[in-house]
Amino acid sequence: MDDLEINPRILSAVKKARLRTFTSILHLSASDLERHTGLSSSDIKLLLTAVSKEVYKKSRLTALDLYQGSCPTTAHLLKLRTGCDILDEFLGGGILSQGITEVAGESAAGKTQFCMQLCLTAQLPEDSGGLNGGAVYICTEDAFPSKRLQQLITVFNKRQGPIMANKLAVGDHIFVEHVSEMDQLWYCIDQRLPLLIAKGLVKLIVIDSLAALFRSEFDSGEMFSRAKQLQRFGGRLHALSLKHNIAVVCVNQVTANMRPSSAPGTSNMIPALGLTWSNFVNTRLMLKRTNYQLAPSRGKENNTETVNEQYMVAVRSMEIVFAPHLPNRLTYYVVDADGVKGLR
Known part of the structure; x- marks a missing residue:
């Protein structure tokens, strides 16, 4: 002024x-x-x-500038790999580095596993499908599964090789924050997070999960207040993402669909928080468990192929509900000791 x-x-x-x-x-x-x-x-x-x-007088960008890459670094739209080539292909290269990606699904669908895997790949160089930065993981429900993260780090380091593993030191660049109230969440977003961003330490924000706080903090008679908070929160996340070119992934719970459709394939579960929150989501992924199981390994005993039922893993599905660059489609994956793996 x-x-x-x-x-x-x-x-x-x-x-x-x-x-x-x-x-x-x-x-x-x-x-x-x-x-x-x-x-x-x-x-x-x-x-x-x-x-x-x-x-x-402010600088302006055209579609040609974005296509040719002749624009500021913060305007470059990158894609964060998931750590699985099959899922990367399914997602058109990975998670977009700008905007909000929602990972919704029922319990035990693999939402947290998927997000932890993103925290590791985010630290890879940009030419390797990463964002060349650390991750902030905000937990609002259960305690952060640190033991599981260590397992994923071990697998990740083996894939990268000892030289790259020592260079990245991925375990040192995942910042975990536990919040149980809305005030704590706002303090984390407005105070603590900007300090890490200013130092260039963060390129991925994961909130697991968003619905846990907004469902517990507001009663059924406070829907207007909840909507205002959701609008404020969604706007704040978008501002951080666009200004600093940071990927934002929000885990969401599901709720019963009170208006089931007679159309084939329509789910009886929908993401929580309603239309107010949906308007802020750029890409929505829906994760589900299926009734199928898969044997990850087989052995041979007496020239007979056998399967150990103890190690059978559940087959899960991932659906692109909507995205600005992808059609609605479905794929399948499993979660085993090595992480999230897509199926062909």
Whole structure:
């Protein structure tokens, strides 16, 4: 505001009206600005002209700039690999580095396993399908499964080789935060997280899960207050993602669909938090358990192929409900000792 080439008297009236940003000025009509500032219509015209000129001085991007890569680093849209080539192919290369990706599903569908795997691949260099940065994992429900993470780290390091494993030191760049109340979540998002981002330590934010807090903090009669908090929270996550080119992954619970459709294939479970939250989600993945099982390993005893039922693993499904760059489709995967693996 101080850089505006305008009469100081007009600038003083604008500041007195607490209009501190160009956005706050341009969002008001000329008559509203007159009422808030007490300025004349001619002064308001001068103000709007000066603000418009200053706004158009800001750098702009075209579709061609994005395609050719001749744009600021923060505008580069990257894709975060999942750690499985089959799932990467299914997701068109991986998770988008900008916007909010929701991973919804019932209990034991593999949501947390999938997110922990993303925390590891995020630390790979960009040319290897990573984001070249650490991850923040915010837990709102159960304790963070640190033992399972160590298992995944061991497998991940073996795949990368000792030299790359020592260079990455992936276990040192996953920052875990436990929150149980909304105030703690806001403190984490507004205070603690910006410090890590400013140091360039974070390129992935995982919240597991979002519904746990919003369901427990608000009663059925406080739906309006919950919607306002969801809007504020979704807007804050989008701002962080777009400004710093950070991938945001939010785990969500599911709830019963009270309006089941007669169309074939329609699920009787839908993601929680309703339409308010859905409007902030760019990509929604729905994870489910199926009734099928798979034997990950087979041995031969007396020239007869046998299967140890103790090690049978459940087959799960992943559906792209909606995404800006992908069609609605379905694939299958399993979760074993090595992590999340897609099936062909």
